[in-house]
Amino acid sequence: MQETLKTLANMQSLDDAIGRYKVLQEELPKQLNDLIDAVTQATADLVAGEAEKLEINKQQRALEGDIKAYQDKIRKHGGQLADIKTNKEYKALNSEIAYLKEKISEAESVLLDLMEQEAAAKEKNLELKEALDKAEKNKLNKEGDLRSQIAELEGKIESTRSERNNLARSLPTPLIKRYGNMIKNKGNKAVAYNKDGSCGGCGFVIRQQMRIELQLMKKIVYCENCGRILLDNAVKNLA
Numbered sequence: 001m002q003e004t005l006k007t008l009a010n011m012q013s014l015d016d017a018i019g020r021y022k023v024l025q026e027e028l029p030k031q032l033n034d035l036i037d038a039v040t041q042a043t044a045d046l047v048a049g050e051a052e053k054l055e056i057n058k059q060q061r062a063l064e065g066d067i068k069a070y071q072d073k074i075r076k077h078g079g080q081l082a083d084i085k086t087n088k089e090y091k092a093l094n095s096e097i098a099y100l101k102e103k104i105s106e107a108e109s110v111l112l113d114l115m116e117q118e119a120a121a122k123e124k125n126l127e128l129k130e131a132l133d134k135a136e137k138n139k140l141n142k143e144g145d146l147r148s149q150i151a152e153l154e155g156k157i158e159s160t161r162s163e164r165n166n167l168a169r170s171l172p173t174p175l176i177k178r179y180g181n182m183i184k185n186k187g188n189k190a191v192a193y194n195k196d197g198s199c200g201g202c203g204f205v206i207r208q209q210m211r212i213e214l215q216l217m218k219k220i221v222y223c224e225n226c227g228r229i230l231l232d233n234a235v236k237n238l239a
């Protein structure tokens with residue numbers, strides 16, 4: 001009987017390992033996606049940042065063009081001043097020149113703002129480029145390992161499962177069936193250990209008489225609440 005109990009304990013540790021592999025089957029592809037998503041996001045951020053800077057440069061060029069046009073007009077008007085006949089015409093031309101100078105001054109003040117915006121955009125884009133480099137490096141470092149781990153998991157599950165099935169061969173069929181049903185329906189736990197006098201699977205208190213039976217290891221004891229196979233911790237130390 002001790003051998004049967006030990007076999008059940010070993011089968012459960014193999015099923016625990018299968019459970020961990022299955023968790024990894026969920027987790028690792030997510031980690032892989034996160035690596036890839038981080039690069040995609042960092043690329044999109046940098047592209048957006050560069051577009052923002054280009055838009056600033058476009059506004060700068062437009063304003064510079066405006067200023068040049070105003071200056072040309074002022075020069076032209078300056079040349080016309082010599083040919084002015086009346087005081088009225090002279091005043092009108094002078095006020096047009098003053099208006100153009102005002103427009104130039106407004107445009108120059110906007111240009112100063114844009115220069116500051118351009119400098120900030122440059123700095124931000126350097127940071128975005130660094131973030132992209134970091135994301136790419138991170139992906140390069142981890143992707144291959146993650147992909148091979150993911151590829152190996154199915155094989156590990158298969159070999160662990162066949163190891164468990166080999167162990168099960170020494171058990172009576174009804175016990176194998178009961179074990180298998182509990183693995184399927186009770187959170188991958190068919191075997192629970194005595195945990196401070198309670199079932200390690202559901203927490204239900206184990207009666208005194210059953211605790212003695214557990215220690216004696218002469219029969220299989222089932223939890224009265226969850227039906228799992230209860231084992232004394234000493235089973236782990238059996239040869």
Ligand SMILES: [Zn+2]
Pocket residue numbers: 192199200201202203204223224225226227228
């Ligand atoms: Zn229980």
